[in-house]
Amino acid sequence: MTCLAMHASAWAVDVRVEVKAPNGEPIANAVVTISGPAVASSLRSDGLVMQQKDLAFSPFVLVVPRGASVSFPNFDQTRHHVYSFSPAGPFELKLYGAGETRSVRFTKTGTIAVGCNIHDQMTAFIRVTDAPWAAVTDKMGVVELRNVDAGDRLIEVWHPQQKGSPDATLTSTLAVPASGRVSKVVQLTVRNQLDFHPAY
Numbered sequence: 001m002t003c004l005a006m007h008a009s010a011w012a013v014d015v016r017v018e019v020k021a022p023n024g025e026p027i028a029n030a031v032v033t034i035s036g037p038a039v040a041s042s043l044r045s046d047g048l049v050m051q052q053k054d055l056a057f058s059p060f061v062l063v064v065p066r067g068a069s070v071s072f073p074n075f076d077q078t079r080h081h082v083y084s085f086s087p088a089g090p091f092e093l094k095l096y097g098a099g100e101t102r103s104v105r106f107t108k109t110g111t112i113a114v115g116c117n118i119h120d121q122m123t124a125f126i127r128v129t130d131a132p133w134a135a136v137t138d139k140m141g142v143v144e145l146r147n148v149d150a151g152d153r154l155i156e157v158w159h160p161q162q163k164g165s166p167d168a169t170l171t172s173t174l175a176v177p178a179s180g181r182v183s184k185v186v187q188l189t190v191r192n193q194l195d196f197h198p199a200y
């Protein structure tokens with residue numbers, strides 16, 4: 001066994017983060033990242049998909065490692081024209097129809113607000129990160145991040161309804177122990193409306 005494998009198994013624990021509103025309600029679609037000197041990102045870099053179905057993007061929020069490609073398959077009978085003006089990764093996928101797909105590679109970290117030129121109500125967000133651990137909260141407001149290396153870590157939480165710039169995050173610290181498991185509750189204030197739009 002190599003030293004690296006020993007390190008990963010012996011000094012890493014699972015971290016549970018719960019994101020809540022001040023009134024205690026769970027906040028879904030928050031991107032939780034933990035930064036630190038990991039050997040490699042634990043995020044998958046292939047098979048990343050943001051589909052178009054029933055005139056909506058799915059998932060609404062996706063987190064991907066920098067350098068990854070995301071495919072945008074169209075499962076609707078109507079054509080979509082998917083684009084972003086976001087400085088972190090502007091792109092345009094001109095009208096394409098049912099059963100077709102396109103893909104985009106994201107090489108800068110930041111927030112990509114995704115829209116459709118035909119259907120204004122279609123909106124989604126891609127967060128591109130260098131953090132070794134990241135996930136999107138489920139409807140219970142929870143992420144489980146596996147095998148986080150022990151040490152003092154920085155947790156960042158991002159949400160599309162967060163006040164501030166498209167890249168505004170709420171940061172906090174977490175001491176990750178060498179064994180056991182750890183959980184943390186993060187309180188986040190979000191607005192009723194999206195703070196920014198793909199066309200901005």
Ligand SMILES: [Cu+2]
Pocket residue numbers: 079080081116117118119122
């Ligand atoms: Cu569309």
